[in-house]
Amino acid sequence: MIIAHTIKDIMRMIKDRKALLIILLMPAVLTILLGASVGKLMNGSSKISSIPIAIVDQTSPASLDDPSIQSFITQGESPINSPQEDIEFVSLFLNEVLENKEVKNLIDYQVLSIDEAMQLLDANKITAVITFPESFNQDVLQAMVMSSPKQVQVQMKQNPNEGLQNEIVKGLVQSYTNQLSKNVITKNTIVQLMNDNAPIRKELGESMEEAMNQSFSSDRKEFYTERKSLQGLTSINGIQYYTAGMAVMFMLYLASYAGLYVKDEMRMHTFQRIRASKSSIWDVLVGRFLSALCLSFSQLVILFSVSKLLFSISWGNVWALLLIMLVSSIGVASLAICISVFTLHTPKVDITNIFQSVLIPFLAMLGGSFISTATLPEIIQEIGNNIINGASLQAFVGVMQGVPIQQLSGSIIAVLLNGVVFLIISAFLVFRKKEVF
Amino acid sequence: MFLEIRDLHKKFHKHCAVQNVNLSIDKGEVLGLLGPNGAGKSTTISMISTLLLPTDGDILFKETSVVEKPQQIRDILGYVPQEIALYPEFTALENLHFFAKMYKVPRKNRVDRIQEVLQLVGLTDRATEKIETYSGGMKRRLNIACALVHKPELLILDEPTVGIDPQSRNHILQMVKQLSKDGMTIIYTSHYMEEVEFLCDRIAIMDNGEIIALGTKEALTNVVEQQDVMTIRAIPVKTTFKEQIEQLEDVTYVNCKDNSYDIGIKQGADLLPEVFTIAQNLEVRILHVEVKTPRLEDVFLYLTGKTLRDA
Numbered sequence: 001m002i003i004a005h006t007i008k009d010i011m012r013m014i015k016d017r018k019a020l021l022i023i024l025l026m027p028a029v030l031t032i033l034l035g036a037s038v039g040k041l042m043n044g045s046s047k048i049s050s051i052p053i054a055i056v057d058q059t060s061p062a063s064l065d066d067p068s069i070q071s072f073i074t075q076g077e078s079p080i081n082s083p084q085e086d087i088e089f090v091s092l093f094l095n096e097v098l099e100n101k102e103v104k105n106l107i108d109y110q111v112l113s114i115d116e117a118m119q120l121l122d123a124n125k126i127t128a129v130i131t132f133p134e135s136f137n138q139d140v141l142q143a144m145v146m147s148s149p150k151q152v153q154v155q156m157k158q159n160p161n162e163g164l165q166n167e168i169v170k171g172l173v174q175s176y177t178n179q180l181s182k183n184v185i186t187k188n189t190i191v192q193l194m195n196d197n198a199p200i201r202k203e204l205g206e207s208m209e210e211a212m213n214q215s216f217s218s219d220r221k222e223f224y225t226e227r228k229s230l231q232g233l234t235s236i237n238g239i240q241y242y243t244a245g246m247a248v249m250f251m252l253y254l255a256s257y258a259g260l261y262v263k264d265e266m267r268m269h270t271f272q273r274i275r276a277s278k279s280s281i282w283d284v285l286v287g288r289f290l291s292a293l294c295l296s297f298s299q300l301v302i303l304f305s306v307s308k309l310l311f312s313i314s315w316g317n318v319w320a321l322l323l324i325m326l327v328s329s330i331g332v333a334s335l336a337i338c339i340s341v342f343t344l345h346t347p348k349v350d351i352t353n354i355f356q357s358v359l360i361p362f363l364a365m366l367g368g369s370f371i372s373t374a375t376l377p378e379i380i381q382e383i384g385n386n387i388i389n390g391a392s393l394q395a396f397v398g399v400m401q402g403v404p405i406q407q408l409s410g411s412i413i414a415v416l417l418n419g420v421v422f423l424i425i426s427a428f429l430v431f432r433k434k435e436v437f
Numbered sequence: 438m439f440l441e442i443r444d445l446h447k448k449f450h451k452h453c454a455v456q457n458v459n460l461s462i463d464k465g466e467v468l469g470l471l472g473p474n475g476a477g478k479s480t481t482i483s484m485i486s487t488l489l490l491p492t493d494g495d496i497l498f499k500e501t502s503v504v505e506k507p508q509q510i511r512d513i514l515g516y517v518p519q520e521i522a523l524y525p526e527f528t529a530l531e532n533l534h535f536f537a538k539m540y541k542v543p544r545k546n547r548v549d550r551i552q553e554v555l556q557l558v559g560l561t562d563r564a565t566e567k568i569e570t571y572s573g574g575m576k577r578r579l580n581i582a583c584a585l586v587h588k589p590e591l592l593i594l595d596e597p598t599v600g601i602d603p604q605s606r607n608h609i610l611q612m613v614k615q616l617s618k619d620g621m622t623i624i625y626t627s628h629y630m631e632e633v634e635f636l637c638d639r640i641a642i643m644d645n646g647e648i649i650a651l652g653t654k655e656a657l658t659n660v661v662e663q664q665d666v667m668t669i670r671a672i673p674v675k676t677t678f679k680e681q682i683e684q685l686e687d688v689t690y691v692n693c694k695d696n697s698y699d700i701g702i703k704q705g706a707d708l709l710p711e712v713f714t715i716a717q718n719l720e721v722r723i724l725h726v727e728v729k730t731p732r733l734e735d736v737f738l739y740l741t742g743k744t745l746r747d748a
């Protein structure tokens with residue numbers, strides 16, 4: 001019986017050519033248009049062009065003479081000498097991170113004085129200024145040597161107009177400083193440090209050796225995944241972003257069609273006929289939930305497949321992508337139920353129309369379907385990333401960037417919570433108006 | 438008692454669509470519900486079909502309130518809405534299959550039952566066509582077929598013949614007659630007197646939400662037995678003519694449409710000379726005069742002073 005409703009609903013949509021145009025053709029066309037125009041802005045390539053940033057190096061050399069380090073190293077033994085050479089973590093950042101082949105595609109850097117850098121930033125010539133403060137080297141060294149590491153601080157000034165790019169730079173710097181804080185840069189650095197400074201190697205080396213070896217393998221891996229996700233970021237292009245952006249926007253349209261079909265069934269009186277039969281309202285609603293689920297899932301699969309076929313976009317992990325599609329479809333199906341029940345409850349209000357013409361564009365904007373939410377004020381960003389389409393979009397983009405699925409659980413839960421809220425509202429409306437239900 | 442309606446009321450906001458309706462229907466009976474548009478027939482039927490809750494009163498199906506236990510009557514009910522309640526983008530077969538599932542017709546009987554009802558409504562040849570392509574009459578017939586797939590005990594038809602060709606109408610009337618012969622209990626709503634006269638054992642006449650007469654065809658015509666109806670055609674049309682005839686003793690009502698006047702007169706009274714005098718004084722020319730004994734058609738006129746069609 002429930003399946004009969006599901007099949008009927010699916011067949012109605014499949015036979016509804018206008019609906020198909022809106023939920024499949026429109027998002028595909030918009031993806032191409034938006035993706036292509038954004039691609040053009042990005043110097044004609046569909047890849048995000050390299051991001052210009054400035055590095056300001058205000059550091060002074062680190063010294064092992066620092067009293068806290070001395071006391072840590074000596075611990076009753078003879079004091080050691082200052083290192084012969086400066087320990088330069090900034091050049092490490094430049095050489096190891098920014099000169100990395102993958103990152104180089106993404107980021108264009110120049111080392112400038114603070115004044116020059118700020119001038120360029122004000123003139124919108126660069127996206128961000130990364131300033132290494134004077135105490136940076138010392139902080140890092142301390143972090144490496146001490147058992148309770150100090151958080152290493154780097155200052156970042158960003159151009160507020162460059163949402164997505166800012167995120168990339170921020171992510172990059174964060175991953176670097178995190179690694180520094182965790183005592184892990186590369187084995188070479190440590191070894192070099194040890195070589196330059198025999199006493200340290202002897203005294204410090206032994207005490208750290210064990211910890212290093214223990215943590216190195218796992219942390220190294222983590223550093224690697226961070227790098228990999230940066231690499232993933234480089235390949236998220238306009239088409240990819242808008243495939244997800246339009247898919248999550250038009251899945252809302254699909255949900256709104258539930259309301260349209262309910263209204264139609266009330267107008268044609270087939271709904272009355274069903275209600276006077278042996279089928280209960282719950283059969284109707286569960287049937288509709290399943291049909292919306294199937295339709296939404298198919299819609300997402302089709303839209304991502306079209307982009308894959310036409311532009312051979314990268315999907316990231318296919319299973320992760322399918323999981324996000326399923327989760328999103330559950331959210332959409334719940335929304336479809338909510339709209340259906342509202343239509344039955346208050347037929348005079350044309351909820352489908354309001355939803356399609358006012359709410360969807362608004363939600364799409366808020367959720368980042370047109371421009372990345374990173375450009376919006378933080379509080380709005382927070383809302384945008386937690387509404388059904390915004391959270392879905394975050395998850396889809398994450399998957400395509402190669403972010404592991406565990407790290408996307410926040411977005412997934414947000415989508416499902418949206419669904420729960422829709423279902424609670426539906427149940428409330430059903431119990432409030434017994435005559436219809 | 439198969440179905441019993443007690444003091445049924447339905448208010449929409451302040452407007453009383455149905456009031457004081459009391460009816461009972463025996464198993465196997467065909468009850469006609471007759472009344473002009475807006476009389477409250479569909480509202481009454483919707484309450485019996487559990488689609489609307491009564492504002493007051495109750496409907497008992499086999500002694501159980503359908504308000505409290507709607508599922509009991511739904512299980513044996515075939516409801517044919519006044520509208521074409523079908524999915525226009527589906528074929529007749531698809532529609533029938535869907536509603537058969539709604540009525541839980543067992544899978545193994547489904548195909549046979551669907552073929553039977555298609556035969557019954559004469560649509561076997563067109564069964565695989567989308568019903569968008571159907572004529573009004575064919576849609577009406579399929580509309581009924583969808584309510585018959587599960588062999589209902591009680592069939593409720595709400596104006597099943599509005600706006601269709603005489604052939605389809607005839608087909609439907611014959612079909613309902615046959616279903617009744619096979620033992621189905623039927624409530625048939627219409628504003629066509631002839632249909633109700635042809636089909637129904639008992640007739641309830643509704644107007645303004647109330648039942649104004651209820652009984653067998655014979656009992657109802659008895660109400661107007663003491664009446665004759667004189668029909669006059671006269672030109673030109675003058676309201677004074679109508680008014681002066683109404684003034685006459687022994688005239689119970691005058692109903693005027695175009696140049697035709699239906700005049701209710703006491704049986705045996707001879708009013709012809711008076712009518713001709715009035716006509717002469719007003720310079721109205723009488724073209725045609727006819728005096729007949731009343732039919733069911735005239736009952737409504739007698740009770741409400743209006744014909745079913747102008748109401």
Ligand SMILES: Nc1ncnc2c1ncn2[C@@H]1O[C@H](COP(=O)(O)OP(=O)(O)O)[C@@H](O)[C@H]1O
Nearest residue numbers: 449453454472473474475476477478479480481
């Ligand atoms: N849902 C409704 N809301 C408000 N008024 C209604 C509604 N349904 C019917 N009515 C009113 O109730 C009266 C009876 O309508 P209905 O039962 O459809 O008459 P019938 O079927 O005899 O033509 C009409 O005046 C109609 O306008």
Ligand SMILES: [Mg+2]
Nearest residue numbers: 478479519596
């Ligand atoms: Mg009606």
